Amino acid sequence: MRRITMVASGTACLASAVLGDPVPIVNPGFETINRPLAGGEQSNGAGGAGVELGTYSTFPFGGGVVDWSNPVIVPGWQTRTVPFGSPSQILAGVLRPTDVGGDPFITGIEGDHVFAIQAALAGQDTGVLLRPNTEYTLGFLGGISRFDSEYFFSMSLIAIEDGVTLPLEGQAGVTRLELGRFFPPGGGADGLMRRYEFSWTSPETLPAPLVGTTVGIHLFGSDGLPRVLYDDFTLTAVSLDACPADVDGDGELTVFDFLAFQNLFDAGDARADLDGDGSLTLFDFLAFQDAFDAGCP
Numbered sequence: 001m002r003r004i005t006m007v008a009s010g011t012a013c014l015a016s017a018v019l020g021d022p023v024p025i026v027n028p029g030f031e032t033i034n035r036p037l038a039g040g041e042q043s044n045g046a047g048g049a050g051v052e053l054g055t056y057s058t059f060p061f062g063g064g065v066v067d068w069s070n071p072v073i074v075p076g077w078q079t080r081t082v083p084f085g086s087p088s089q090i091l092a093g094v095l096r097p098t099d100v101g102g103d104p105f106i107t108g109i110e111g112d113h114v115f116a117i118q119a120a121l122a123g124q125d126t127g128v129l130l131r132p133n134t135e136y137t138l139g140f141l142g143g144i145s146r147f148d149s150e151y152f153f154s155m156s157l158i159a160i161e162d163g164v165t166l167p168l169e170g171q172a173g174v175t176r177l178e179l180g181r182f183f184p185p186g187g188g189a190d191g192l193m194r195r196y197e198f199s200w201t202s203p204e205t206l207p208a209p210l211v212g213t214t215v216g217i218h219l220f221g222s223d224g225l226p227r228v229l230y231d232d233f234t235l236t237a238v239s240l241d242a243c244p245a246d247v248d249g250d251g252e253l254t255v256f257d258f259l260a261f262q263n264l265f266d267a268g269d270a271r272a273d274l275d276g277d278g279s280l281t282l283f284d285f286l287a288f289q290d291a292f293d294a295g296c297p
């Protein structure tokens with residue numbers, strides 16, 4: 001996460017990288033599923049107090065008994081029960097809507113799988129350092145199954161301190177940066193996945209508790225079965241710094257900016273992550289040089 005990796009080849013995309021790149025999300029569309037859990041295994045394999053992740057066959061549509069005989073692991077995402085919830089009521093997992101009894105359960109997903117969640121929390125730590133003066137935009141497909149009583153989505157952009165194993169609100173070391181709540185038109189329960197997004201801009205100087213944190217996503221499931229559905233997450237970070245090469249902030253580009261940049265780089269400071277990929281590499285030096293050559297407005 002804070003590793004400094006030197007990359008020796010390739011110089012593509014540096015100009016746009018200074019303006020901001022997608023923040024990588026593991027398994028953003030829930031298309032990757034791993035082995036079934038062994039009998040009696042309670043964790044989703046992602047660490048911490050995980051809950052089972054079911055396949056479509058474990059979600060009874062229109063009533064029935066939950067069958068955990070075929071749970072899967074969804075790489076990149078971690079889950080747990082809500083603090084006030086009962087473990088026996090947790091449902092979080094992957095659906096294949098085309099297999100749900102021929103019912104017009106949900107439409108408009110990307111790929112085969114969609115994430116369904118109820119009475120549980122789910123989250124992901126991108127491992128990308130939070131940067132100052134940067135606009136983060138989180139987008140997703142959200143839908144509510146037909147004939148349902150649920151009517152909104154709720155999720156957060158979060159900052160995660162080093163060493164936190166569960167990237168979820170309510171955990172020590174996890175700070176909510178922005179809450180996104182969305183109310184689909186017409187009450188929502190129409191079985192149609194729609195695109196939503198919201199943004200948050202970090203301050204020019206990060207407050208102490210946020211320095212060294214990484215950016216993450218937190219989801220809250222509904223109280224229904226399996227009613228709130230998510231797919232295809234995207235997260236972008238766009239630097240609002242008009243002159244990123246003026247590292248010492250004196251309004252001019254001098255050799256002192258190079259020295260200041262090198263100091264930030266050596267200290268593992270997120271401000272040196274000029275290409276915004278979450279790690280400090282040779283590409284950040286190249287991005288600095290690019291920005292330096294481009295000059296200040």
Ligand SMILES: [Ca+2]
Nearest residue numbers: 029110111113
């Ligand atoms: Ca998908």
Ligand SMILES: [Ca+2]
Nearest residue numbers: 246250252257
């Ligand atoms: Ca300067």
Ligand SMILES: [Ca+2]
Nearest residue numbers: 273277279284
């Ligand atoms: Ca970088």
